Amino acid sequence: MKIIKKKKANFPESLIDEIAAASERRELTDKELGELIDRIIKAYERAKVEDGEAVGTVAAQSVGEPGTQMTMRTFHYAGVAELNVTLGLPRLIEIVDARKKISTPTMAIYFEEEYMDDEEFVRRIANQIGKSSMNDILKNFNLNYADMNVVVELDLDKINDKRLDLDDIMKRIEKAFKRVEIDNNILSFEPPSPSIRELRLLADKVRDLQISGVKNIGKVVISREGQEWAIHTEGSNLGSVLKMEGIDKIRTTTNDIHEIEKVLGIEAARNAIIKEAQTTMEEQGLTVDVRHIMLVADMMTADGSVKSIGRHGISGEKASVLARASFEETGKHLLRASIRGEIDHLTGIIENIIIGQPIPLGTGSVGVVMKPRS
Structure with a gap:
């Protein structure tokens, strides 16, 4: 810190920590x-954006060009073979379009320190979160046409x-069906009217009755990640999951950006856009400077809600x-x-x-005034 102050370097805290760690490691x-x-001062100054730089255009090129190298397919989730998740270009389009309904919502659920190695607890929570229907817990299922009832x-x-x-x-079961008789673990359901059609409809309704699970979440997969257990889900409901006991509220995430905005606010949504876009790029082996993605995320969330980049969002709401x-x-x-009767003040690029004037960038962003010789 003494040397940095002496040299008047205006570094961020994280960079100062890195320099200190390297200095200790190498015993400088x-x-x-x-x-x-x-x-580092030289490199830091070189990395800064110059005045009058076309940051928007450069960001668009930097994100757009690697997009041409991406695959179009849906891959299996890395490390969890049973779950499908959208990757590559379709995922990037989903992010910048700020889609309300994404094609494969998924959650990564982690646990607090005292529960992260407790397999029994994790399995219990997984069954509370994942969808289970009557069909999953039946031993026998009979359609009785003589007595006009369904016995399970x-x-x-x-x-x-x-x-x-x-x-x-x-x-x-009692809440869902009015006409049901329970004898230990044998249940008998009667249709509202004695017809074969009603009986068959009742049979489907009995089979499909949801007996556990959080709304909007389907399948769950439990996986071992290093020293702890984690749950990956098909579908997403961040608000309900965060209320459950033992869930790590800091690390548990979803890939649904609108849900993050609703539960955790706009700053969290901005971070989610950056993380999702970066992860999508990295999975394809492409590197884009995070500042370009940050600019995109800032533009999308500047008004306090997540907006798409397109005719219904940022591009369609420009002042010009x-x-x-x-x-x-x-x-x-x-x-x-x-x-x-709108007026265009021609401040943009x-x-x-369009009208053939020098653009307000680089040399065009500077106005030179000459004093006449007196």
Whole structure:
């Protein structure tokens, strides 16, 4: 810190920590440390964005070009073979389009320190989260056409194996079906009217009755990750899962950005956009400077809600009429602007290109005034 203050270097805290760690590891003298900091200052200044740089255009190119190298397929989730998750270009399009309904929502659920190695606890929570229907816990299932009823026998071993509560299941059954007789673990259901069609509909309803699980979550997969257990899900419901006991509220995530915004707020959604876009790129072996992705995320979340990059979001809401018209729906934008009497002040890049003026970037962003000789 002394040397950095002496050299008047304005470094972020994380960089100072890295320099200190490297200095301790290599046992540098004060002179060597001074030289290292001099070189870092040069590299740091070089990495800064120059005044008048077209950051938006560079970010668009930096994200767009690797997008052409990406695959179009849906892959299996890395490390969890049973779950499908959208990767590559379709996932990147989902992120920048800010889709409300994504094609493969998924959650990674982690546990607090005292539970992370407790397999029994993790399995119990997994069965509370994952969807289970009556079909999963039946031993026998009979359609009785003579007595016009559906008779089922519950399999107590399966119920215990799934760590479910029998009383809770019975309550759900009684709530869902008015005409049901319970004799120990044998249940008899009667249709509202004695017809074969009603009986068959009732049979399907009995089979499909959900007896446990969190809304919007289907299959769950338990996996061992290093020293701890984790759960990956098909479907997502961050709000409900975070309320459960033993769940690590810091590390548990979902890939549904709108859900993160709803539960944790806009700053969390911005971080989620950055993380999801970066992960998507890295899985394809592509590296993009995080600053480009951060700019995209900042633009998408600047107004306090997640907006798409397109005609219904950022591009369609620009202040400049010509910039909006140059993107999509040209006629609509020009007609609306003429009806409202809008004025374009030509402050941006696109509108100046359209009318053939120098753009306000680089040398064009500087106005030179000469004093006349007096």
